[in-house]
Amino acid sequence: xxxxxxxxxxxxxxxxxxxxxxxxxxxxxxxxxxxxxxxxxxxxxxxxxxxxxxxxxxxxxxxxxxxxxxxxxxxxxxxxxxxxxxxxxxxxxxxxxxxxxxxxxxxxxxxxxxxxxxxxxxxxxxxxxxxxxxxxxxxxxxxxxxxxxxxxxxxxxxxxxxxxxxxxxxxxxxxxxxxxxxxxxxxxxxxxxxxxxxxxxxxxxxxxxxxxxxxxxxxxxxxxxxxxxxxxxxxxxxxxxxxxxxxxxxxxxxxxxxxxxxxxxxxxx
Amino acid sequence: xxxxxxxxxxxxxxxxxxxxxxxxxxxxxxxxxxxxxxxxxxxxxxxxxxxxxxxxxxxxxxxxxxxxxxxxxxxxxxxxxxxxxxxxxxxxxxxxxxxxxxxxxxxxxxxxxx
Numbered sequence: 154x155x156x157x158x159x160x161x162x163x164x165x166x167x168x169x170x171x172x173x174x175x176x177x178x179x180x181x182x183x184x185x186x187x188x189x190x191x192x193x194x195x196x197x198x199x200x201x202x203x204x205x206x207x208x209x210x211x212x213x214x215x216x217x218x219x220x221x222x223x224x225x226x227x228x229x230x231x232x233x234x235x236x237x238x239x240x241x242x243x244x245x246x247x248x249x250x251x252x253x254x255x256x257x258x259x260x261x262x263x264x265x266x267x268x269x270x271x272x273x274x275x276x277x278x279x280x281x282x283x284x285x286x287x288x289x290x291x292x293x294x295x296x297x298x299x300x301x302x303x304x305x306x307x308x309x310x311x312x313x314x315x316x317x318x319x320x321x322x323x324x325x326x327x328x329x330x331x332x333x334x335x336x337x338x339x340x341x342x343x344x345x346x347x348x349x350x351x352x353x354x355x356x357x358x359x360x361x362x363x364x365x366x367x368x369x370x371x372x373x374x375x376x377x378x379x380x381x382x383x384x385x386x387x388x389x390x391x392x393x394x395x396x397x398x399x400x401x402x403x404x405x406x407x408x409x410x411x412x413x414x415x416x417x418x419x420x421x422x
Numbered sequence: 423x424x425x426x427x428x429x430x431x432x433x434x435x436x437x438x439x440x441x442x443x444x445x446x447x448x449x450x451x452x453x454x455x456x457x458x459x460x461x462x463x464x465x466x467x468x469x470x471x472x473x474x475x476x477x478x479x480x481x482x483x484x485x486x487x488x489x490x491x492x493x494x495x496x497x498x499x500x501x502x503x504x505x506x507x508x509x510x511x512x513x514x515x516x517x518x519x520x521x522x523x524x525x526x527x528x529x530x531x532x533x534x535x536x
């Protein structure tokens with residue numbers, strides 16, 4: 154009822170919200186982040202175009218970091234196949250495929266669901282290989298510690314200028330397929346210049362997953378970041394004491410490795 | 423095309439707010455979209471026009487407030503010219519995105535309450 158004169162007419166009410174449209178995603182991302190932090194796991198969100206070399210970088214990382222004693226694991230998102238997760242498994246990285254169907258990006262909820270029953274191990278490095286796409290994945294927080302964007306020299310030097318939102322979100326850019334730079338005539342200095350136009354803190358490493366060039370620097374970057382993720386004292390258990398709603402219809406398994414026997418196998422249909 | 427999933431969240435949120443306040447009609451939704459939000463305003467509008475059918479927002483216009491992205495020096499306040507490196511050369515510090523440049527917010531709802 155109208156509160157001015159009590160005439161019985163309805164009333165127009167302006168409701169000021171100033172609320173992020175992705176607030177729901179951000180809440181789930183915070184939950185994921187707590188989950189990683191409780192286990193001392195470094196979570197890295199790997200993004201880039203289809204074919205930029207995301208999976209190849211991870212395969213090479215498994216080899217390059219072999220001496221570090223890290224426990225690597227991954228989820229790998231793809232619209233229609235689990236090929237990448239199978240490749241990662243073959244490279245020694247326990248992985249789970251997330252088949253996104255029509256969705257062009259991962260959101261925090263899909264990552265959360267994929268984490269159920271998945272053994273992150275203690276103090277490991279967990280890669281989230283996003284859907285190959287330079288647009289949509291950039292705006293979804295997944296709970297990662299860092300965003301890494303893979304940009305291959307075959308894609309053209311102006312990619313950062315064309316997709317500023319993606320590169321602005323990057324903590325590190327991996328300029329991949331560097332072994333092809335010479336034959337392609339790629340202008341590496343121009344790539345760096347363009348990155349500086351879209352990233353306030355530009356950081357890029359040049360590497361080749363095939364020749365191994367630059368892999369040591371990439372692993373060193375990961376090591377530095379990993380050192381900043383303090384392993385929690387009770388890393389083996391994460392009790393979900395925080396406020397958290399489970400509105401999905403499957404079991405939530407956390408805890409000892411005994412409960413995790415089913416992990417690490419991409420779904421086979 | 424993540425605009426559809428964003429619109430889905432938006433309409434769900436607006437409907438929840440309308441129910442909470444016992445609204446009999448929703449007259450207008452205002453959304454703020456920054457140039458670096460990762461959302462294309464036209465696609466967002468199209469997605470909304472498609473998605474709103476059959477919801478409580480079926481007759482509700484969506485007003486988009488677009489914000490251009492600009493970068494400034496956090497120390498001296500100087501504006502970084504468009505297309506330049508995102509760094510204040512005199513101060514030697516990384517530039518900061520000005521407020522709203524990456525916004526993607528539901529600013530307000532105008533609703534009719536009985």
